[in-house]
Amino acid sequence: MNRIFFSLFLALMVLQGCKDNSASDTTMEAASPSPEEEVQAVRKEIEEINNKVTALMKAGAYEEAGQYFAEDLVQYISGQPPVLGRQAWVESRMAVADMGEWDLQLEVLDLALDGDIAVERGRGVQTFTANETSPMPSFQLTGDYMVYWKRKDSTWVIQWDYVAMPPQEGTDAPSE
Structure with missing residues (x-):
């Protein structure tokens, strides 16, 4: 028993x-x-960073906004020479800052995630209001973008940024 x-x-x-x-x-x-x-969760983080960067840019705080870009950033905006490096990005923003008021609105359309890598696909609206000394007129452009993000030290930074802007009036755009 x-x-x-x-x-x-x-x-x-x-x-x-x-x-x-x-x-x-x-x-x-x-x-x-x-x-x-x-x-x-990552999409929310990236949307918050996008909001911070656009607000900092609008305020003219380019050095601070630049912290969200990798040191070896590569940025392509159609119709413009590439921007290579964070410091070059900061300098390019500062070079056009005095021409008028810049405003950028971003909308995340899709996000893919693989560990410490994220790819964002979105749409942006860039509005420029020229001042009296600006060499170019005011404009508003809507374009699509794709950003390759890397998580670095628990935050996300932009490694590669590609912006496809529509042809501006008066340019010779290839026909579809």
């Missing part, structure tokens, strides 16, 4: 151990976000 009691007791202990392990596995699974939740 003792042997049967001991065997049942041992079996219950083993079952209890299995039950405890499966409960902790379930708890761990519930604690880690699903891939969709992770994409949404």
Whole structure:
């Protein structure tokens, strides 16, 4: 009888151990976000960074805005020479700042995530209001963009930025 009691007791202990392990596995699974939740969390972070960068640019704080760009940034804006490096980006923004008021609105359309790499596809509206000394007139352009982000030291930075702007009036654009 003792042997049967001991065997049942041992079996219950083993079952209890299995039950405890499966409960902790379930708890761990519930604690880690699903891939969709992770994409949404990163998208929210990137949208917040986009808002900070555009607000800093509007305020003329280009050095501070530049912190969200990788040191070895590569930026292509159609119809313009490439911008190579964070410092070149800051200098390019400062070079046109005195021409008038610049405003940029960004909308994230899609985001793909793979670990510490994210790719953002979006649409932007660039508005320029020329001042009296500006060598160019006021304009508003809507374009599409794609940004390759890298997570660095727990924050996201722009590594590559490609902006496709529509041809401006008076330019020879290829016909489709």
